[in-house]
Amino acid sequence: MEVISYLGATQERTQSGGEAAIAALQLVRLYDAAAARPNGTFLELGTDRGQATKMILAACEKNGGNLVSVDIRDCSSAAVSCRWTFVQADSTDRKTILNKAPILQDGIDLVYVDSLHTPEHVLNEVYTWFSLVRKGGTICFDDIDPNPYMRGRRKDNPQIEIANRRIFYVVRSIFYDNLDQLQMTVDFGSTGLAMLRKTSEIGSELKPFNHLPAERNSTFLAKLSVRFGERYYAHKGDGSDFLTA
Numbered sequence: 001m002e003v004i005s006y007l008g009a010t011q012e013r014t015q016s017g018g019e020a021a022i023a024a025l026q027l028v029r030l031y032d033a034a035a036a037r038p039n040g041t042f043l044e045l046g047t048d049r050g051q052a053t054k055m056i057l058a059a060c061e062k063n064g065g066n067l068v069s070v071d072i073r074d075c076s077s078a079a080v081s082c083r084w085t086f087v088q089a090d091s092t093d094r095k096t097i098l099n100k101a102p103i104l105q106d107g108i109d110l111v112y113v114d115s116l117h118t119p120e121h122v123l124n125e126v127y128t129w130f131s132l133v134r135k136g137g138t139i140c141f142d143d144i145d146p147n148p149y150m151r152g153r154r155k156d157n158p159q160i161e162i163a164n165r166r167i168f169y170v171v172r173s174i175f176y177d178n179l180d181q182l183q184m185t186v187d188f189g190s191t192g193l194a195m196l197r198k199t200s201e202i203g204s205e206l207k208p209f210n211h212l213p214a215e216r217n218s219t220f221l222a223k224l225s226v227r228f229g230e231r232y233y234a235h236k237g238d239g240s241d242f243l244t245a
Helices: 002-013 019-036 051-063 094-100 102-106 119-131 158-177 219-226
Strands: 041-043 065-071 085-090 106-113 133-142 182-187 193-198
Touching: 002 019, 002 051, 002 065, 019 051, 019 106, 019 133, 019 182, 019 193, 041 051, 041 102, 051 065, 051 085, 051 106, 065 102, 085 094, 094 102, 094 158, 106 119, 119 133, 119 158, 133 158, 158 193
Parallel strands: 041 065, 041 106, 065 085, 106 133
Antiparallel strands: 133 193, 182 193
């Protein structure tokens, strides 16, 4: 089968070393998350060439389950499987997607977020689909590591650097405001991969989005704060004004 062969080739690349191995390892971690939910229902937001699509479908072929992939463009040729449904739509258009893939209404075991790489859109996606994620299910985020795109790095790209940093900020903000129902793991390198595991029941909602406290960067002010027992700390902005709380 095409997807099983793709899985095998990707697993082999994890042994090659370097950035290619890291990228392959993150795809394998996505496969593992899907494979851990036999006969699960999986939702992919953003399909493109179908790399992640094939990895999730490999888990479906081996352990049962179904994948629904959503993209604003026609990516219906990205993979071939009787366990795959492609929906061309905006990834936050819940009504249209549920009408075309009603299986999602019974609960989702994994959501893979890799569509429009803006913090606003990622935030909307999470709040759109979170309530349908089953207990023990996972929300996975690609493109959360800015470091490979920073000045002088091999992938030097200021736009992607900024976008990835802001998306990771959104993921961390959601996590820290919902510690009672989320666990998080993060892989850095390549594009990065963050995973939020849901520990609450299907139907539960996230708390309203709240910004992380701004970072404190002055060691001088920190020493003064400790010396005088003050909780106040003057700090510079954390750059989170790209989102409206």
